Amino acid sequence: MNTLQKMNAKEVTQMVIGKEELFILDVRNETDFNDWKIEGESIEIVNIPYFDLLDGVDAALDQIPEGKKVLVVCAKEGSSQYVAEQIVEAGRTQIYYLEGGMKSWSEYLEPVKVADLSGGGELYQFVRIGKGCLSYVVLSGGEAAIIDTSRMIDQYESFLLNKNAKLVHTLDTHLHADHISGGRQLALKYGETYYLPPKDATEVTFEYEKLEEGTEIYVGDEKIVVQPIYSPGHTIGSTSFIIDNQYLLSGDILFIESIGRPDLAGLAEDWVGDLRETLYERYKNLSKQLIVLPAHFGRMTELGEDGLVSGRLGELYRNNPGLQINDESEFRTTVTENLPPQPNSYKEIRQTNMGKINPDEEEQRAMEIGPNRCAVHDN
Incomplete structure (x- = not known):
């Protein structure tokens, strides 16, 4: 039967x-x-x-x-x-x-181990495969930090419980426009610190810890260092992290097959120069051996072995189409005129992440349904 x-x-x-x-x-x-x-x-x-x-x-x-x-x-x-x-x-x-x-x-998160860290800790990437969002958990000495947290905080809580780890920090690389951050909610629940770049936080309605270049954030007894690198372009405050001198968490600035779009706050013409400077100068001065771990992916081809989304920085400079536009005027045209549709409800999502509106769970779910569309080349 x-x-x-x-x-x-x-x-x-x-x-x-x-x-x-x-x-x-x-x-x-x-x-x-x-x-x-x-x-x-x-x-x-x-x-x-x-x-x-x-x-x-x-x-x-x-x-x-x-x-x-x-x-x-x-x-x-x-x-x-x-x-x-x-x-x-x-x-x-x-x-x-x-x-x-x-x-x-849309809401399922798949934890994928990135690597063991040199100080004895671990780094995990959480793949939100139905939305294209990526978040990260750093574990060390019984402590944890979460970067670019999705709003489904119960899945992180279950993971940390299984790892017997205590949350000490949550961080957002920037003020997100495609999904609602769970970082502040999670930090509040456990009485821990929520970090946000101050240039993205000029309109937020809540207290936060400033995420500024040169800040060193420690996780666990092994003193794993998460060091922000100011890298504007996707937003004016976009911040990257280098973890364990091996991993570059690039937020929505640089993806594996594309680059971040600068228009979701309505300031594309103002921010396109920042985006180019970050990609063609700041990042270019970093070690080409760094493993790039972005905050999003746009195509399933970006999923590697075991579902990990990553790429070596040097290889991205050879293969990523967004890093091959040497002419400045051509770059400006590409990232301001040839963009995919904007994410669904992105204005309301930004307002939610600022604390200006407080939609209930069903409203948040409806706001997030659909693709992320954070990249220039995701056509």
């Missing part, structure tokens, strides 16, 4: 990272599907809106392959479960629906 099964976001993530074959039937409306979908090297996906399947799933059966795992997805779960049940009743096997829908896909 055929049975309907469910698959959670973690399982789908691991299939994407492991490049396992999966056929997806997305039953959301065409507009939502075209805006944002599950992607992967071995993912095959078709879109047939739910309302086109209410009178029967024959249209779906014609497109679903035999012998492959088939995952039906919708926004929240209910529609995909209904359609998947009809497909199972039609005699198909290996049929699943996505538990929690695209909502769960």
Whole structure:
């Protein structure tokens, strides 16, 4: 007897990272599907809106392959479960629906170990695969710091509990416009320090610790140093970090296959010069052996082994298209005129991260749904 099964976001993530074959039937409306979908090297996906399947799933059966795992997805779960049940009743096997829908896909964080650090600690990258956001946890001596925290703070809490680590700092490389930061909330909950670049914090409504160049932030007994490097361009306060003299956390300034966009505060013409100076001078003076760990990725091709998003700085200067534009006027045109659509609800997200508005959980979820679109070349 055929049975309907469910698959959670973690399982789908691991299939994407492991490049396992999966056929997806997305039953959301065409507009939502075209805006944002599950992607992967071995993912095959078709879109047939739910309302086109209410009178029967024959249209779906014609497109679903035999012998492959088939995952039906919708926004929240209910529609995909209904359609998947009809497909199972039609005699198909290996049929699943996505538990929690695209909502769960947007919010799942996959912890990926970057490396053991020389002082005895560890560095982890948290991959928010459905949103393209990346955050980082530094562990040492029973203490932890989290950088560019997503709002799903319970997932970090569970991780730290498993690692028997105490949170001591949260930091944001800049005032985010594509997702709501959980850094301040997490720091407040545990009575610890929240760091933010002061040039990005001129309109915030809360207290914070200034993240300024030359600051040294210690984590644990081994004194792992997180040293900010002022690197404006994506925002006027954008700040990078060098960890353990090996890892460059570049925020939204530099990605693996693209560069950050300077327009999300409405000041692209003012900030494009800063962006160029950071990428073509400040970063160029750093060691080419540094491993770049960005705050976002735009394409699944940027996921490496085990899902890690990283690249050596020297290789990025050879291969990243955003670092090959030597003519200043051409660079200015590229990053001010040839940009992808702006992130959904980015103005409201910025206001939330400033503390000016306080949307509830469902409102925050709705604000974040969709791709991040923080890069120039993510077209």
